[in-house]
Amino acid sequence: MTVTPILELRGIDKSFGPVQVLHDVAFSAYPGEVTALVGDNGAGKSTLVKCIGGIHSFDAGEYLFEGERVQVNGPRDAAALGVEIVYQDLALCDNLDIVQNMFLGREKRRGPILDEATMEEMAARTLAGLSVRTVKSVRQQVSHLSGGQRQTVAIAKAVLWNGKVVILDEPTAALGVAQTAQVLELVRRLADNGLTVVLISHNLNDVFAVSDRIAALYLGRMAAQVRTTDVTQSQVVELITSGRSGDLGLATTNGATA
Amino acid sequence: MTTALHPEKTAAQPPSTVDGIRAVGRDYLDRLRGGELGSLPAILGLVVLCVIFAIMRPVFLSNLNFANLLTQGAGSIAIAMGLVFVLLLGEIDLSAGFASGVCAAVLAVLLTDQGWPWYSAVLAAVLTGMLIGLVLGVLVARIGIPSFVVTLAAFLAFQGIVLMLLEEGTNISINDPVILAIANDNLPPVLGWVLLGVGVGGFAAVQLRQMRNRRRRGLTTAPPVLVAARIGGLALLGGIAVHLLNQERSRSLVVDSVKGVPIVVPVIVALLVIGTFVLSRTSFGLHIYAVGGNHEAARRAGINVTAIRVSAFVICSSLAAVGGIIAASRGHSVDPNTGGSNVLLLAVGAAVIGGTSLFGGRGRLINAVLGGMVVAVIQNGMGLMGYSSGVKYAVTGSVLLVAAGVDALSRRRAVRR
Structure with missing residues (x-):
């Protein structure tokens, strides 16, 4: 592999009190690719993402961004690097419109007055750049949007701030079939635009539909990181449920005998 | 107010006035149906x-x-x-x-x-x-x-x-x-008219400036007729109010003459204008809505x-x-x-x-x-x-x-x- 990963974690350990949640986890994500992060409930997906986003600190390990070691001590550090996380609950204000939500907390101003025109232009340009055609008007209130449209707004918000790495936490979990397709299409487009996308999902159909690589966590360890084209769904299921599949996966699966 | 997503398209062919008004009306009805009754x-x-x-x-x-x-x-x-x-x-x-x-x-x-x-x-x-x-x-x-x-x-x-x-x-x-x-x-009757003029003039200036600014950037605006109607409506309602308040309302002119806009009215209007500005045009106001x-x-x-x-x-x-x-x-x-x-x-x-x-x-x-x-x-x-x-x-x-x-x-x- 000659391409350097934009985001690379090495040997991450993380404990909450006496419980060790992550053991020596390595993870990397590449520009222009969708890396799917899969694993059963409690495998440590959310913890890993929160470590990447700076919400949790980790006990040991290295965080490399664009090949250089960095210190990420909080969400703002991660945002400064260009790491944006779209959480499952989206964190949108229903009573505000799309533009207001996209710029919330980072409004453009002229003197003390909000520069609505500039914000509206930037929001429209970002959505157009993502080829979003499902949103009628950027001045619509978010409460009037469908689940898929909300997800779109949340993703566009992450992209607006020149995010280099966009991490999506279960973006399709609450969506119907058509809207899931829309969102997956958008996820693919983000990567095709050169962004690094990390997709957390339970749905292997979604994972195989859009991802370039799959990282499978098993009981807090990275079972395997493989190219999507190199594996089958049943192999990934085995990685998720037992930590190994043939010659892939953990050599000795901790806890598998228990 | 509708704003199209693709500004270049609307700039190329501005929607006709009738369409614009119809769109605004439809938008308003949509909001009413959605449960936003407002005032x-x-x-x-x-x-x-x-x-x-x-x-x-x-x-x-x-x-x-x-x-x-x-x-x-x-x-x-x-x-x-x-x-x-x-x-x-x-x-x-x-x-x-x-x-x-x-x-x-x-x-x-x-x-x-x-x-x-x-x-x-x-x-x-x-x-x-x-x-x-x-x-x-x-x-x-x-x-x-x-x-x-x-x-x-x-x-x-x-x-x-x-x-x-x-x-x-x-x-x-x-x-x-x-x-x-x-x-x-009460305010002297003349001052009542002057304040109304300043108020309506200021409102018109803000509205027109905003509209011109958005036009120049190719963003959609409310139809000019609607903006004119808003300004005209304010002028008309304000004019009627000031006119009525400037009438003599003393019960017996021998004792005293009572006419003019009560001083509390411009006080309340000033609070309304300042507060509305803070809530709708500043980050602070937006953040209040966001927290709520x-x-x-x-x-x-x-x-x-x-x-x-x-x-x-x-x-x-x-x-x-x-x-x-x-x-x-x-x-x-x-x-x-x-x-x-x-x-x-x-x-x-x-x-x-x-x-x-x-x-x-x-x-x-x-x-x-x-x-x-x-x-x-x-x-x-x-x-x-x-x-x-x-x-x-x-x-x-x-x-x-x-x-x-x-x-x-x-x-x-x-x-x-």
Whole structure:
């Protein structure tokens, strides 16, 4: 592999009190690719993402961004690097419109007055750049949007701030079939635009539909990181449920005998 | 207001006026159907009430009564405007009435007993309001006591403080001519017209500048006809009001001539304009809506939620102080009942009847003014019809309940979508 990963974690350990949640986890994500992060409930997906986003600190390990070691001590550090996380609950204000939500907390101003025109232009340009055609008007209130449209707004918000790495936490979990397709299409487009996308999902159909690589966590360890084209769904299921599949996966699966 | 996603397209072929108006109308209907009624029920209620009272008691429409209505409503409208800030966060301030009483008592003591000049006394009263708001806000936002409990406790405590300030219930009269003028004197008729001209001119300038700016950038704007209608409507309604208020309304010209816009009116309008500017054009205002809509999203967006909460309480109590000053002026005195009895409930009623949501996140300052007018019309009209206070309270209470019911139902409707 000659391409350097934009985001690379090495040997991450993380404990909450006496419980060790992550053991020596390595993870990397590449520009222009969708890396799917899969694993059963409690495998440590959310913890890993929160470590990447700076919400949790980790006990040991290295965080490399664009090949250089960095210190990420909080969400703002991660945002400064260009790491944006779209959480499952989206964190949108229903009573505000799309533009207001996209710029919330980072409004453009002229003197003390909000520069609505500039914000509206930037929001429209970002959505157009993502080829979003499902949103009628950027001045619509978010409460009037469908689940898929909300997800779109949340993703566009992450992209607006020149995010280099966009991490999506279960973006399709609450969506119907058509809207899931829309969102997956958008996820693919983000990567095709050169962004690094990390997709957390339970749905292997979604994972195989859009991802370039799959990282499978098993009981807090990275079972395997493989190219999507190199594996089958049943192999990934085995990685998720037992930590190994043939010659892939953990050599000795901790806890598998228990 | 619709804004197309692809600005270049709309810039190339601006939509025809008819289409534009139709789009605006459709958008408005959509919002009504979605449960965002805004001020519509209050405006309809106001019209219906005025028609009923005008038919039952023609004197309701007299110039004297029109001016009376405005000065009657002014105090609770000021308090209601402050409450809008707190209600936007989904909180409540039950102590706003007695906070206005405390501030009025501070004003009266300093003015009459200590002989302070009016401006220092007014400043002290407003600072008292800010301090009260700061304490309430810190207790709610930092300590985390529910606002209902904090302000209920404050409601009792402030009642006691008013009694202590007034030395067990004596009545302090206000003799300062400037303070008395606020709620009792009128602007010279010419000045009324000048202020209206400045107001309408300013509104037109802002609207047109905004429209030109957006046009230049190729963003869609409201149809020019609609903008013109808004400006014209404001000029017309304002013109009618100023004209009526400039008519002679003295009962006997021999004693005195009474005409002109009551001074409280420009005071309330100024508060309305400044407050609306803050809420709709600044980050601070946007953050208030954001915290009220989804405080977790606001927190994650890096907004200092605690500071926003505290400042909303500070603004609320400061405007309550203004309401207290107006009440003191109107009553020519401050007594233990200033800001007491029904003042708070009328103010909450004004905000909610006008269309401010009790669930936070929705509401504008104009809601407080319109709702305050509805409350004032009910009180005034039923008084003219000779109903007892008991009936007036019962009716006002029912209207508040209806307004809160409309709010709850429309919210349910909005959530269901």
